[in-house]
Amino acid sequence: MDLRVKNHPILGKDEREEMVTIEVDGKAVSAYEGEPIAVALLASGRRVLRRTRKRKEPRGVFCAIGQCTDCIMTVNGVPNIRTCVTPVEKRMKVETQEGLGRWKESKRTKRKISSSVDVRR
Amino acid sequence: MAEVDLAIVGAGPAGLGAAIEAARAGARVTVIDENAKPGGQLFKQIHKFFGSEEHRAGTRGIDIGYQLLEECRELDVEVLLNSIAWGMFDDNRALALKTNNETAKLGVKKTILATGAKENPLAFPGWTLPGVLGAGAAQTLVNLHRVLPGKRVLMIGTGNVGLIVSYQLVQAGAEVVAVVDILPEIGGWGVHASKIRRLGVPILTSYTVKEAIGDEEVEGAVIGKVGPDYQIIPGTESELKVDTICIAVGLAPLAELAWSIGCQFAHIPELGGWVPIHNEKMETTVSGVYVAGDVSGIEEASTALEEGRIAGIAAAESLDYLGKGEAEEMIKTRQKSLDSLRQGPFGEKRKMAKEKLRLLSNKQCRTQ
Amino acid sequence: MSGLRSRWFLSKEELIKLPGAPSMKRLGENRRVAVIECAERIPCNPCEAACPHGAIKIGEDITNLPILIEGKCTGCGLCIAACPGLAIYLVNGAFSDSEALISIPYEFLPLPRVGDQVEALDREGKKVCMGKIVEVIESKKFDRTPLVSFTVPKNYALDVTCIRVLG
Numbered sequence: 001m002d003l004r005v006k007n008h009p010i011l012g013k014d015e016r017e018e019m020v021t022i023e024v025d026g027k028a029v030s031a032y033e034g035e036p037i038a039v040a041l042l043a044s045g046r047r048v049l050r051r052t053r054k055r056k057e058p059r060g061v062f063c064a065i066g067q068c069t070d071c072i073m074t075v076n077g078v079p080n081i082r083t084c085v086t087p088v089e090k091r092m093k094v095e096t097q098e099g100l101g102r103w104k105e106s107k108r109t110k111r112k113i114s115s116s117v118d119v120r121r
Numbered sequence: 122m123a124e125v126d127l128a129i130v131g132a133g134p135a136g137l138g139a140a141i142e143a144a145r146a147g148a149r150v151t152v153i154d155e156n157a158k159p160g161g162q163l164f165k166q167i168h169k170f171f172g173s174e175e176h177r178a179g180t181r182g183i184d185i186g187y188q189l190l191e192e193c194r195e196l197d198v199e200v201l202l203n204s205i206a207w208g209m210f211d212d213n214r215a216l217a218l219k220t221n222n223e224t225a226k227l228g229v230k231k232t233i234l235a236t237g238a239k240e241n242p243l244a245f246p247g248w249t250l251p252g253v254l255g256a257g258a259a260q261t262l263v264n265l266h267r268v269l270p271g272k273r274v275l276m277i278g279t280g281n282v283g284l285i286v287s288y289q290l291v292q293a294g295a296e297v298v299a300v301v302d303i304l305p306e307i308g309g310w311g312v313h314a315s316k317i318r319r320l321g322v323p324i325l326t327s328y329t330v331k332e333a334i335g336d337e338e339v340e341g342a343v344i345g346k347v348g349p350d351y352q353i354i355p356g357t358e359s360e361l362k363v364d365t366i367c368i369a370v371g372l373a374p375l376a377e378l379a380w381s382i383g384c385q386f387a388h389i390p391e392l393g394g395w396v397p398i399h400n401e402k403m404e405t406t407v408s409g410v411y412v413a414g415d416v417s418g419i420e421e422a423s424t425a426l427e428e429g430r431i432a433g434i435a436a437a438e439s440l441d442y443l444g445k446g447e448a449e450e451m452i453k454t455r456q457k458s459l460d461s462l463r464q465g466p467f468g469e470k471r472k473m474a475k476e477k478l479r480l481l482s483n484k485q486c487r488t489q
Numbered sequence: 490m491s492g493l494r495s496r497w498f499l500s501k502e503e504l505i506k507l508p509g510a511p512s513m514k515r516l517g518e519n520r521r522v523a524v525i526e527c528a529e530r531i532p533c534n535p536c537e538a539a540c541p542h543g544a545i546k547i548g549e550d551i552t553n554l555p556i557l558i559e560g561k562c563t564g565c566g567l568c569i570a571a572c573p574g575l576a577i578y579l580v581n582g583a584f585s586d587s588e589a590l591i592s593i594p595y596e597f598l599p600l601p602r603v604g605d606q607v608e609a610l611d612r613e614g615k616k617v618c619m620g621k622i623v624e625v626i627e628s629k630k631f632d633r634t635p636l637v638s639f640t641v642p643k644n645y646a647l648d649v650t651c652i653r654v655l656g
Contacts, residue, residue, distance in 0.1 A: 003269040005293045009596045010167040010181070010633050014267055039266040047251035047338045058337050060251025061270070064258035066155070067239055067375075087157065169573035169632070171533040173551050179535035179571045181632065292597060307497055311529045312574030314497035319651035321614025324497050465530040465552035 004043050020090035029094075037083035037094055038064075038071045049073055049083060053099030073097050124228035125151045125199075127436050128216050130206045130378060131235035133161020134422045135414025137189040138429025139233045139436070142451075144196035146437035151199045151227065153206050153218060160186040161237055162257075163422060165264040167292075168285060172462055176423045185422070209382050213409060231409045231436040234379055235429060238372040238393065238415035243277060246332040248366075252339025256286040256369035263293045271365030275342045276300040277330050278369030284313035286369065291320055298363050301328040301344055303351055310467065330366065331358055339364050374416045382407055387481050391474040392418030400482040402435035402452065403428055411436055418478070420463075420471055427459045498612035499528060501647050508556040509545075509577075516582035516646065521564025521592065525555050526576045526650070539571030569594050570631035579638075582646045589646035590623065592638040600625055600635055601654045608653040609641050617641075617648050 006014050019030040024041065031040030038049065038061050048058040049071050062070040066085035075081040076093050079101025083094070127143050129136045132154035144150045158164070166182025177185050193200065204220040209232070216227045240255035247253070252271055256278065259270045274295050276287045279302040287297045297317065305327050307314050314324060327347050334341035342361045345353035372393055379397040380386070385406040386395045396418050403411045413432040414425035431452050438448035463472040504510055509525025516522065523544070525536065530552040537547040537555060544561035545568060547553045569577045575594045584590035591609075601607055601622045609620035620639035627635045641649050 003271075005263065005267040005269060007598055008267065009292055009598050009600075011264070011267065035266060039262065039268050042262070042270070043268050049251070057249060058251055059249060060254075060338070061262070062254050062258060063240065064254065064261040085156070169535075169571075169634075171531060171535075171573045173532070173534050174538055178533060179539065179573060179632075294598075310531055310574070311497065312527070312531075312576045315499070315526070315612065316575050318498045319610060319612050319614055321610065321653075461551055462532050464532050464550065467529075467531060 003045075020088065022088055022090065022092040022094060024094045025096055031088040033090060034087045037073070037075065037081075037086050037088055037092070039084075040088050041083070041094075048096075050097045051099070056098065072101070074101050077103070079103065122215065122226050122228045125149050126229075126440050126442075127151075127231045127233065127433075128153060128206070128227055128229040129233045129235055129433075130154075130216075131161065131237055131414070131416070132156075132159035132200055132202075133235060133237050133414060133425065134163055134185070134189065135237075135416075135425040135429035135432075136161070136233070136235035137193055138426040139235060139411075139413055139433035140198045140429075141189065141192050141196060142430045142433030143437045143442070144193070144198045146434070146442040148437050148440055148442050151201060152193070153201045153204045153216075153227075155203065155205045157203055159190060159200055159202065163189075165257075165260045166422060167264050167289065170423060172423045175458055176426075176462065182422060185426075189426075206378060208378070209410075213382060213407065230440060231411070233403075233411040233413060233429075233432045233436060234376075234397075234405075234416055235412070235414045235425075235432075236375045236378060236416045238419055239375050240368065241371045241373055243330075243368045243370045245330050247335065247339070248333060248368075250333050250335050250339050251337070252335065252364055253333055253366045253368065256282050256367040257372075259365070259367045260286045260289060263289060269293055269295050270367075271339070271363070272296065273298050273363045274365045274367055275330070275344070275361055275363045276367045276369060278302060278371075279304075279307035279309055279314065279324060279326065280369060280371065281309035281313055282372070283367070283369030284309045284317060286367065287317050287322060288313070288320075290367075291317070291322070295365075297322045298361050299323045299325055299344070301325045301330065303327070303329040303347055329353065333366055334360070339366055342366055372415065372419045374419065376416050379405065379410070379412065379416070382410055384410065384412075385485055387478060389418065389474050389477065391470045392420075392478075396478065398478055398481045398485060401431075401456065401479050403432035404435060404482075406482065406485045409439070418471070418475060424459060424462050424471075427455050427462065430455050431459075499526060503528070504647065508554050511557055511559045511562070511580070515559045516580060519581060519583040521566075521579040521581045521590070522559055522562050523557055523564065523566075523568055524578055524580050524647075525557055525568070525572075526578075527555050527572075527574070530554065533573065535571040535573065536568040536577060539567045541565070541567065564592075566592060566626075566636050567630065569636060570628075570634040575634075578650060580646055582643065584640060587643055588640040589643045590638055590640050591620075591646070591649055592624070592636055593650060593652070594634045595637040595652070596634055597654075599654060600627075601637060601639075601652065605654065607639060607655060609639065609645065609649040610651040610653060611648050612650055614651065616653070618645050620649070620652055
């Protein structure tokens, strides 16, 4: 089921050609550099983005403008990233987040990650 | 600390309109937007706008967006993207910003809040399933990001948003299986409904959604006819095979900043709920803080642009970049333009609501 | 227009009473004329501004329903693309002995091609008859609203406002 709109009566043809590869739960996924992570996942056929803490219920995109946080996933080890407004960078590591998510590194590295990983360009 | 004359929060039509007028009068303006790209909702409006020539009627929203940005560029308006304005400090003379994980304070003399609106949710069993999303969200995915939320859609709500997004989903290649509305008549304009009826899209009024079906994501929806008490009449339920359910049940102002600054609000249902009280110059009950666009009451892009202009002119006047008489004349012209957009049976309610706000504003004491 | 608010499309009877509708006499002539299906008072007047012949009148109150001055209408179609509500189309009621020609705004892909057989739909989207594409115009002036013209049997001239492109 191809959800990408390659040709559109008003927007015209999609001129983007080059795709990059990101890693989602260990699997390679093609994406256009700069498009929101959630969009790349949608295009790859994936709508379940995270699971709730207690009952592990599936959640996905709801507002698509970064307001509701239903689309959050762990990106490059950083939890609670709003994938509907965060642009794809090549070789990004995206993981399904269960519940609140957790930092994979120690407190010291945590500070380093938050200043060096610019996930909102 | 960096200092500007005027900070405008939000780079949608209202914010850009305000920036253009204030910068043209000579003020130093910075527009702040949390998104990576400016334009607000304009770049999702691929349809042609209504109104008259001065409102750029007949021009597609996306092109109006480019025109406004070009005007801002020519006037050297600074636009700070990826920046969240999260509070005001120092007697409303400093705006706190978060840009790329760094916090900064921006010194401001006047502030215009043009932060727009958010979509209302609608809770029903299964509404948390992936595949249930706002109609505006679907519009964003399709018109901005060129990806469909799904292939078979149930649209809940027949206001202009529900009707227009239904049309745009068909343009993008989806099938809109049905549009339902709990009221007996459609909420939006007849032309928008006619456009999708002639494509064969069913519009079912006095119908509502009962539940979304699916384990991991939306696989279907149950709708039912409602009685005069708006409850589903047992036995009228039917199951639709859809993979997407869009919720188009209204918008509400995104006014957290105004709340936190201490602006007085009024509850005006016709304008989307809690609205910051403002006068005809778009000034709130907090001196030096203005509002414009959907945050000041849910209307349209064309009214947002006009209100933005008025706020920009008023702010420029209070900064002494425009004389009182000059500003009054300019505001009068823009007000006339606004009035023409609020004419007719659809605009009447909004016009009266805005008048109510103006009267409430005159009753309030301005706070510092 | 109670029919519009409860059925969400106009009936033929309601249409011909509109100030934007041409007379039956004009519809019986072998030339195109605009049909303006604008039935609600909303602030909007780009059709008036778009017409180079002064054939559409709205006036100072921009919520007025547009009046078609059919004597001045040449059927050029500029109003069709200008209408944000896609509420205007052209009808030539006597294109041939047996056919009427209808020109509609069509903002979808794929665009039909000249010669294609299409399904001609009524205002509810129900197929009424088959139509044959005669002309497809894409113009910069139309700003991405192509004008698609097709023939239908004469008696369906006022029933059809949309097409379904096949396969």
